[in-house]
Each structure stands twice: as C-alpha cells, then as structure tokens.
Amino acid sequence: MNIGDVAQRCGLPAKTIRYYEDIGLIEPLRGANGYRRFRESDLHKLAFLGRARSLGFSIEDCRTLLTLYRDRARASADVKQVAQDHLACIDRKIGDLTQMRQTLSHLVEACAGDERPDCPILADLANLTQGQPCHGQSN
Amino acid sequence: MNIGDVAQRCGLPAKTIRYYEDIGLIEPLRGANGYRRFRESDLHKLAFLGRARSLGFSIEDCRTLLTLYRDRARASADVKQVAQDHLACIDRKIGDLTQMRQTLSHLVEACAGDERPDCPILADLANLTQGQPCHGQSN
DNA sequence: CCTTGACCCTCCCTTTACTGGAAGGTATTG
DNA sequence: CAATACCTTCCAGTAAAGGGAGGGTCAAGG
Numbered sequence: 001m002n003i004g005d006v007a008q009r010c011g012l013p014a015k016t017i018r019y020y021e022d023i024g025l026i027e028p029l030r031g032a033n034g035y036r037r038f039r040e041s042d043l044h045k046l047a048f049l050g051r052a053r054s055l056g057f058s059i060e061d062c063r064t065l066l067t068l069y070r071d072r073a074r075a076s077a078d079v080k081q082v083a084q085d086h087l088a089c090i091d092r093k094i095g096d097l098t099q100m101r102q103t104l105s106h107l108v109e110a111c112a113g114d115e116r117p118d119c120p121i122l123a124d125l126a127n128l129t130q131g132q133p134c135h136g137q138s139n
Numbered sequence: 140m141n142i143g144d145v146a147q148r149c150g151l152p153a154k155t156i157r158y159y160e161d162i163g164l165i166e167p168l169r170g171a172n173g174y175r176r177f178r179e180s181d182l183h184k185l186a187f188l189g190r191a192r193s194l195g196f197s198i199e200d201c202r203t204l205l206t207l208y209r210d211r212a213r214a215s216a217d218v219k220q221v222a223q224d225h226l227a228c229i230d231r232k233i234g235d236l237t238q239m240r241q242t243l244s245h246l247v248e249a250c251a252g253d254e255r256p257d258c259p260i261l262a263d264l265a266n267l268t269q270g271q272p273c274h275g276q277s278n
Numbered sequence: 279c280c281t282t283g284a285c286c287c288t289c290c291c292t293t294t295a296c297t298g299g300a301a302g303g304t305a306t307t308g
Numbered sequence: 309c310a311a312t313a314c315c316t317t318c319c320a321g322t323a324a325a326g327g328g329a330g331g332g333t334c335a336a337g338g
Contacts (some may be wrong), residue, residue, distance in 0.1 A: 080252035
C-alpha cells in the first residue's frame with residue numbers, strides 16, 4: 001500500500017504519516033522506487049495513533065502506549081498510569097478554561113456592544129493589577 | 140525603569156517582555172547604554188497584555204485589544220466581538236476536552252491497573268476504526 | 279584602579295505536532 | 309509521448325515563548 005491509500009484508510013494526512021515515520025513511531029518498508037510500502041501492521045499502528053491522538057495523548061504518550069501495546073508482558077497498571085496522568089492534565093485544562101470562561105462571560109455580558117467607546121472589558125484589562133479582577137477571583 | 144524592575148512589577152518574565160517588543164506590542168525607549176527604558180505607559184500596556192493573555196486571548200487578539208483600547212473613538216461592539224469570538228473558542232475547547240475526558244475516564248475506570256496485561260484502554264485504542272468507540276460516540 | 283557580581287544586550291536553538299510549498303522523480307492514463 | 313497524479317526529500321513556518329551562549333554595562337567594595 002502506498003501512502004495515499006493509507007492516508008485514506010486511517011484518516012491521517014500523508015504529511016502526518018511521514019512525520020510519524022520521521023520521529024520513529026512507524027517503520028514502513030520501501031519499494032524499489034523509493035516509495036513507502038505499508039503493511040497491515042503499519043496501518044494498525046497508525047489507526048492506534050490516530051485514536052490516541054484524538055483522545056489528546058501527546059506524541060510521547062503515544063510512543064509509550066504503542067510500546068506497552070506491543071509488550072505482551074506489560075502491566076495494565078502502567079497503561080492506566082499514563083491515562084490517569086493525561087486525564088489529570090485534561091482536568092487541569094478544563095479547569096483553567098472554565099475559569100477564563102467565567103470571567104470572560106461576565107465581562108461580555110456587561111458590555112453594551114454598541115457604538116459608544118465605554119467598555120467594561122477594556123476597563124477590566126486596563127485597570128487591574130494582574131490577578132485581581134473586580135468581581136471575584138481571576139485566575 | 141530597566142527590564143528587571145518592569146518584569147518584577149508586571150509579573151511577566153523579561154524574556155516575554157523582550158518578545159513583546161520584538162513583535163511590536165510595545166516600544167520602550169533606549170538608554171545610551173542600549174538598555175530598554177520603560178515608561179509608566181509601557182508598564183501599563185504590559186499589565187494589560189498580561190491580563191489579556193491570562194484570559195486566554197491570543198497575541199493577535201491582544202494586539203487588536205490594545206489598539207481598541209488606545210482608540211478613544213472605538214465602538215464597544217468591536218471589543219465585544221473579539222471577546223465573544225474568544226469565548227466561543229474557549230467553549231469549543233472545553234467541549235472537546237470534555238468529550239475526551241468522558242471517554243478517557245470510562246476507560247480508566249474499566250482498567251484494573253494491576254500486573255496483568257489485559258487492558259481496556261489499549262483494547263480501545265487498538266480495536267477501533269477511527270471515530271467509532273465501543274461505548275457511545277467517540278469524538 | 280580593578281574586580282566581582284548583578285544586571286543587560288543580541289542571537290540562535292528548542293519546544294509541539296504538524297502544515298505548506300518547492301523541486302524533482304515515478305506511475306498511470308489517454 | 310504528454311499530461312496528470314502520485315510519490316520523494318528538504319526547508320520554512322506556525323504560537324508563544326524558554327534556554328542558554330557570548331559579551332557589554334553598572335554599582336559597590338577592596
């Protein structure tokens with residue numbers, strides 16, 4: 001299989017597949033013409049990677065997960081650890097974003113949004129010493 | 140004021156302040172020795188930037204917001220638009236992360252986390268065609 | 279006067295996970 | 309045999325800085 005077909009089948013852009021080879025996540029064979037030749041196992045790995053990435057795992061996490069996947073003697077605890085760490089990371093991000101969202105939505109609601117220049121959003125950005133908003137805790 | 144004092148006062152690393160000058164967000168003066176010399180107005184701008192960045196605005200948004208801030212003839216509608224777009228962006232991110240979180244937390248809960256190799260997390264990553272998880276909708 | 283240490287300067291590399299494009303080789307189709 | 313659609317590598321760029329090298333400057337102390 002050439003890269004185009006693989007891209008089609010696993011839903012990853014060809015560029016990304018080449019990149020994954022570059023960084024050593026996959027090792028497709030090469031034909032006499034220099035084209036990459038993908039086996040089913042490569043396709044499988046790429047699907048694994050695509051799925052892991054879509055769950056937000058970093059490339060390094062993906063590398064670890066692939067290794068664990070290949071390792072028949074793995075402990076599921078190791079996999080779980082990776083996933084839990086990532087979950088914690090996601091929770092942190094959600095928390096940060098939720099904070100921002102709250103502050104921002106208050107400000108947006110308070111803004112008239114007309115032709116006049118007065119704007120509580122700008123006022124908030126301008127007046128506050130970092131980390132001390134006027135309506136609660138900031139970040 | 141030298142960059143160190145400014146960094147102290149506005150809570151941004153000196154590196155970041157230099158970077159903001161590089162990309163044209165601020166224009167501190169220069170002393171005869173080549174050192175940057177910051178006015179109060181620069182400090183003010185930097186505080187503004189720090190606050191805007193902490194709310195998750197992109198650098199380009201910050202540039203726009205600073206321009207609007209400086210423009211006494213602005214319409215608050217323009218500011219509101221920027222903020223609303225950003226809010227929508229945040230909501231999208233929260234949505235994506237929440238999706239991931241849900242799938243991932245299910246998987247983590249289902250994983251024994253012991254020394255045995257069997258792992259529903261790996262099974263999920265390996266078995267699924269992209270976008271079709273076994274327990275509901277994926278992404 | 280000289281040195282020491284704390285500043286400051288610029289410049290370049292690194293990060294994450296790709297994406298885009300140029301320049302060129304190959305395979306297929308008409 | 310040409311056009312088109314593949315494929316190849318390499319280089320550059322993205323966001324928003326962070327790290328560190330190599331070197332200039334400033335204030336204080338001996």
